Amino acid sequence: MSVRLKDIAKIAGVSVGTVSRVINQKTSEIGGETVKRVEKVIKEEGYVPNIRARSLKTNRSNILGLLIPSIKNPFFTEIVRGVEDTAYDLGYSVILCNTYDNFDKETKYLNTLHELRVDGIIVAGSYDRNKEKEEAYSFNVPLIAIDRAVYYKNISTFITTDNYSSSEKIAEILFENGYRSFFYLGGPKTNSVAKKRYKGTKAGLKKKEISKFKEVFGNFSIEDGYTLIHKEKNIKDYDVIISGNDLLAMGAIQALREKNIDIPNEISVFGFDDMEIFSEITPKLSTVKQPSYLMGVNSVKMIDKTLNGQRVKEKYELPQKLLFRDTTKVKLNE
Missing domain, CATH: 1.10.260.40 (lambda repressor-like DNA-binding domains)
Incomplete structure (x- = not known):
């Protein structure tokens, strides 16, 4: 007993x-x-x-729930690290839920977290959304959405970045540096982040005299990046592959190497996220540095502020940084 x-x-x-x-x-x-x-x-x-009994008495459990699409994706691994580090410093424990981009699994985890009476929830939504189901949910604890847009009601804060503007700027700079034929290797069409990166790229090339543009879409994975580029017979007709994230970019690089295509002299490659696991790969990947760790840090801080009666902004946008490295031939003005 x-x-x-x-x-x-x-x-x-x-x-x-x-x-x-x-x-x-x-x-x-x-x-x-x-x-x-x-x-x-x-x-x-x-x-x-007995944490459950204590939470009933004090109305606080000092536990946070974190839902991410995939722990295998280094972008989300960094978010987890930021959440865990900050939660520990502020006296919270974290329950990590890996949804594998499955909306039904996401909602099941949300129900479980409610039953456990967590103090707050951080969610990076799965690819496919269900607006009707999401809007039917009611949260009585702070809910922080990060990176991906969701439709849940009563969201305390949406922590995001300006994927559209960064993608637009990438396309503009590449064009200014002589690139004229573009191959866009995008993420899932239903994903809010993938949509903004694709639309931003198109906007950056609008009204510009380019010779060719083609887009294909897959999951944010090395496997899809490799497969989509490997089966592209005329890939050498393009000056640059703009990828929806670093995983797709690395898959593309692998396929180009098997085709004996020189990077960047025959074709350039641009990624997105600046994942640390690729930092030592040669040639160094041109990409966009994402504040993934800070996303995690700020999500916990926002919950803590809300629980302590402080007001937080409905939308919190963190800056990105364009990094032109060795997989592109770009000269930036100082």
């Missing part, structure tokens, strides 16, 4: 309230020897506080 709070109190010779204050580290009015005695009994008896 599990040890209860009153059992600890009886063994230590103190009140239940004293044991509770020791557990919650509110010991300013308790003598040092008493605190040590209670802590010793707690350790010896193997007492573990």
